[in-house]
Amino acid sequence: MNFEHLYIQNPDFPNRYISPEKLFSYLHANLSESIVEIGRSFLGKPIFKLTLGIGKTKVLAWSQMHGNESNATHAMLDLLVILDKAQEVKDELFSQISLDFIFMLNPDGSERWTRLTAEEIDLNRDFHNEASTEIKILKSLAFDKKYDYALNLHEQRTIFTTDGVHPATLSFLAPSENEERSVTENRKKCMAVIGQIYDHLKELIPNQIGRYTDEFYPTSTGDNFIKAGMSTILFEGGHFIDDYTRKETRKYYTIALYYALKAISELKSETTGWEKYLEIPENLETHYDIIYRNVKLNTEHECILDIAVQFKEILEEGKEEISFIPFVMEVGDVTKRKGWLEIDCTGKRFVSDTKYPKLDAEVSFKIEE
Secondary structure (H helix, E strand, C coil): CCHHHHCCCCCCCCCCCCCHHHHHHHHHHHCCCCEEEEEECCCCCEEEEEEECCCCEEEEEECCCCCCCCHHHHHHHHHHHHHHCCHHHHHHHHCCEEEEEEECCCHHHHHHCCCCCCCCCCHHHCCCCCCCHHHHHHHHHHHHCCCCEEEEEEECCCCEECCCCCECCEEEECCCCCCCCCCCHHHHHHHHHHHHHHHHHCCCCCCCEEECCCCCCCCCHHHHHHHCCCEEEEEEECCCCCCCCCHHHHHHHHHHHHHHHHHHHHHCCCCCCHHHHHHCCECEECEEEEEEEEEECCCCCCCEEEEEEEEEEECCCCCCCCEEEEEEEEEECCCCCEEEEEEECCCCEEECCCCCCCCCCECCCEEEC
16 A cells, blocks of 8 residues: 555645644644643743553654644644544554654744744753753653653755755755764664655755764754663655745655554564665755856956845745745855756846945845846
């Protein structure tokens, strides 16, 4: 059975932005028997855990640790509607595993579409300090119940590729337990799962699956969970050509989530096939969203250069979807980078109130014939 043929999008959540209140309402209306509130955010918003399955292999997963990374929340919402239409697949999967899924670990940041919490804390760097309410909730759950696997679900920027040409639409990581990046048995368990995901998706999105850096981060959640003995797998949803609202990424993220759970149900902590993980290319940082090439500035002396632009994702008041606002990131010789869109400005006019584009400022210039 090819799970990808079953894919449908949850129609209640068409936008990349998910309002916490809309999510909470949906969970109460559709999953009230399977959810429980496990705590409250700094601003008092509920954090819900969904529990599915009766299997012996226990899995913990969480979404939107960073509030502006909604793909994992979408993936779980999509997976639920797919499995409701494929009861045999659902029964088989959840007879082998029991899944605890935390929706929106950072609802305050999710509401504002920001990476950080309302207290300006990065939850993924707060493992030891425990300065945030939310990380305490996650750690309490994780250590109160002995889980066999954890899925740390994130998104990454559009700057990453697998080979300098193809976007890293999905990237995975078996985190390191130490600075030496030792390949331990615990890491091999994660690698085996990722290897199976890769086998299923490499033909669907060829050259678009990457391996995230395994540099050891002493304060990060995934590195510390695996160090504590819980096999932890990092997901990173990334760019898909011409898909800034990440609908295509969402689709493949959902498919990957299913195959991760399926692999976990079959492997049962075995490491068979872990070497496949090493075939996945490491992420490269190679791209900007737009590069204007050969821009001739309005200066007394001839000045021709490149302007690199990156979209910032901003939730504007009154809108139900995020906006993509272009900001200048680099000016000068940008030949070491590529753009998902490249515009040759040879023979065209640079129209601006300033002589030079301002770094880290919203694009205010125009290119005219």
